[in-house]
Amino acid sequence: DAGVTQSPTHLIKTRGQQVTLRCSPKSGHDTVSWYQQALGQGPQFIFQYYEEEERQRGNFPDRFSGHQFPNYSSELNVNALLLGDSALYLCASSLPQGGGNGYTFGSGTRLTVV
Amino acid sequence: AQSVTQLDSQVPVFEEAPVELRCNYSSSVSVYLFWYVQYPNQGLQLLLKYLSGSTLVKGINGFEAEFNKSQTSFHLRKPSVHISDTAEYFCAVIKAAGNKLTFGGGTRVLVKP
Numbered sequence: 001d002a003g004v005t006q007s008p009t010h011l012i013k014t015r016g017q018q019v020t021l022r023c024s025p026k027s028g029h030d031t032v033s034w035y036q037q038a039l040g041q042g043p044q045f046i047f048q049y050y051e052e053e054e055r056q057r058g059n060f061p062d063r064f065s066g067h068q069f070p071n072y073s074s075e076l077n078v079n080a081l082l083l084g085d086s087a088l089y090l091c092a093s094s095l096p097q098g099g100g101n102g103y104t105f106g107s108g109t110r111l112t113v114v
Numbered sequence: 115a116q117s118v119t120q121l122d123s124q125v126p127v128f129e130e131a132p133v134e135l136r137c138n139y140s141s142s143v144s145v146y147l148f149w150y151v152q153y154p155n156q157g158l159q160l161l162l163k164y165l166s167g168s169t170l171v172k173g174i175n176g177f178e179a180e181f182n183k184s185q186t187s188f189h190l191r192k193p194s195v196h197i198s199d200t201a202e203y204f205c206a207v208i209k210a211a212g213n214k215l216t217f218g219g220g221t222r223v224l225v226k227p
Contacts (some may be wrong), residue, residue, distance in 0.1 A: 040220075041221050
């Protein structure tokens with residue numbers, strides 16, 4: 001049973017560029033959440049997708065956008081990259097009720113903006 | 115809104131000694147509580163969770179945690195640590211009907227031989 005798969009594992013981008021990160025949820029899960037983890041900090045919630053719609057959003061600017069496909073996989077897009085966007089981006093999948101059902105996390109994409 | 119405070123940013127401990135990681139939370143509504151572990155260059159792995167019922171929760175790898183509603187705490191313990199327990203540990207909460215996990219800042223555990 002495959003867990004959450006994220007790609008790529010590492011990425012280096014230049015300030016001002018755009019980036020797309022990808023996530024395939026755990027089998028049986030249809031809800032995908034994205035988190036940003038800056039170095040030395042806990043993960044911060046970016047947004048959650050369910051039924052191809054953004055269901056909830058954290059305190060992140062519009063430069064951060066996402067998409068969910070009919071097969072439940074998801075993309076995170078970041079435009080106009082800033083140095084401060086350098087972080088580990090984690091994808092988590094769950095059943096739609098979320099909450100106590102728990103979240104399964106992927107290994108993350110390490111984004112470095114130079 | 116919920117918030118989580120992990121009171122220790124780093125905890126050095128000798129192998130086979132006990133360890134306790136402290137977590138306090140704030141919320142105006144009922145929440146579920148979690149502890150996750152993150153090994154170097156990896157994602158988060160669930161150690162244990164508290165939803166309801168017994169306040170003492172047992173998880174994987176010999177870890178346990180105790181929910182204390184009056185003190186709004188959810189401290190994590192292990193009676194005897196191994197070198198392999200060296201990692202970062204995160205406490206997290208979510209509203210009972212919510213979609214967003216709120217994490218603490220993490221506690222880095224360094225197990226020394």
